[in-house]
Amino acid sequence: MIFSSKAEYGVRLMIELGRQSPEHPTSLKAIADAEGLPLAYLEQVVARLRKAGLVMSARGAHGGYWLARPAEDIAMHEVVQALEGAIAPMECFVHDHTQRVLCSHEPDAGRGCATKLLWTRVQAGIVRSLQTTTLAELVEFSHRTDRVPDTPAGAQAPVVSATAVGAQAPAA
Amino acid sequence: MIFSSKAEYGVRLMIELGRQSPEHPTSLKAIADAEGLPLAYLEQVVARLRKAGLVMSARGAHGGYWLARPAEDIAMHEVVQALEGAIAPMECFVHDHTQRVLCSHEPDAGRGCATKLLWTRVQAGIVRSLQTTTLAELVEFSHRTDRVPDTPAGAQAPVVSATAVGAQAPAA
DNA sequence: GGCATAACCAACCGCAGTGGTAGGATATGG
DNA sequence: CCATATCCTACCACTGCGGTTGGTTATGCC
Numbered sequence: 001m002i003f004s005s006k007a008e009y010g011v012r013l014m015i016e017l018g019r020q021s022p023e024h025p026t027s028l029k030a031i032a033d034a035e036g037l038p039l040a041y042l043e044q045v046v047a048r049l050r051k052a053g054l055v056m057s058a059r060g061a062h063g064g065y066w067l068a069r070p071a072e073d074i075a076m077h078e079v080v081q082a083l084e085g086a087i088a089p090m091e092c093f094v095h096d097h098t099q100r101v102l103c104s105h106e107p108d109a110g111r112g113c114a115t116k117l118l119w120t121r122v123q124a125g126i127v128r129s130l131q132t133t134t135l136a137e138l139v140e141f142s143h144r145t146d147r148v149p150d151t152p153a154g155a156q157a158p159v160v161s162a163t164a165v166g167a168q169a170p171a172a
Numbered sequence: 173m174i175f176s177s178k179a180e181y182g183v184r185l186m187i188e189l190g191r192q193s194p195e196h197p198t199s200l201k202a203i204a205d206a207e208g209l210p211l212a213y214l215e216q217v218v219a220r221l222r223k224a225g226l227v228m229s230a231r232g233a234h235g236g237y238w239l240a241r242p243a244e245d246i247a248m249h250e251v252v253q254a255l256e257g258a259i260a261p262m263e264c265f266v267h268d269h270t271q272r273v274l275c276s277h278e279p280d281a282g283r284g285c286a287t288k289l290l291w292t293r294v295q296a297g298i299v300r301s302l303q304t305t306t307l308a309e310l311v312e313f314s315h316r317t318d319r320v321p322d323t324p325a326g327a328q329a330p331v332v333s334a335t336a337v338g339a340q341a342p343a344a
Numbered sequence: 345g346g347c348a349t350a351a352c353c354a355a356c357c358g359c360a361g362t363g364g365t366a367g368g369a370t371a372t373g374g
Numbered sequence: 375c376c377a378t379a380t381c382c383t384a385c386c387a388c389t390g391c392g393g394t395t396g397g398t399t400a401t402g403c404c
Binding site for chain 2: 002003007008011012015076087088089090113114115117118119121122124125126128129130132133137138139141142145
């Protein structure tokens, strides 16, 4: 598995916050009940999102969390990176401060390892897919799926499903 | 980290086999010495490649391993899948026999989880990058890097590096 | 003020997988 | 017969993951 459940829970949490209006904060307990997730564990997850500046919080009674920015301006790359750390396909991939991706073994500049070429392509594929998906898309998708329980299979999901789910599941 | 060292070692092993002519088999010990990897662990790695039909073997003295097919016909997706198992971004992704990708939780067909949309895109990005890279490309890349130790930085790596390394490191 | 609510924080813990080792059995060429 | 080398099974230390426990602090409401 590529991502841990921290990413799964955190993304669901962000979607849940995106479904709420940012006027009144949403408590973690409400999200935990809605998604069936352990509250104490969600605290650790949301702490990462808060430290990354993706959500804001208010303490005390009627406190809770809300999105720091509109969902349209949040790329899922930021969310996943906050939850999982740097997206690196392999141990030897380290990021320096210039955002370049290096390979730590074979420190001599002569013979660079050829695997780097492969892992770099994989990483680029992941990052591209995460950067071109916004939180707003997922929120809209969740609205659509819980609004239409029976699937007309033709009139529904015109843009999102055609480029995403359809790419992997040709005949759903 | 997305892939374990099994993938790293296995890919290096495949590249090493691609550099040799398939006439005489290459022993694991020679590969272990060339790459600085533990021999006993390489045995477990190569066993997966053999069971996947990617390499063939001969026992006894002067035995060893060679590619079952020319490197041009081996997509890295097969190699990585043999080494790491099914490429799934998240625990809940299970493949049935029709190659479709499903989500195991929320078994009621009504409210499908919106995270599925994201993970499906990520998986598609990974699979695409792995399927469009052949072993022959990596072998050629390794030939180029150990032949040209000093990098002219402009005349070199015209096609491969432009689409792969250049996508992640804009100003290398 | 007091109490319920709810964010925040820091340990702790069982479990599974990773990375590797140990020791052998089997096959083959010289 | 022996060196080489594949093949196979079991074992093991360590790490990270998923989750729990038990608090402390801050805030709204009666």
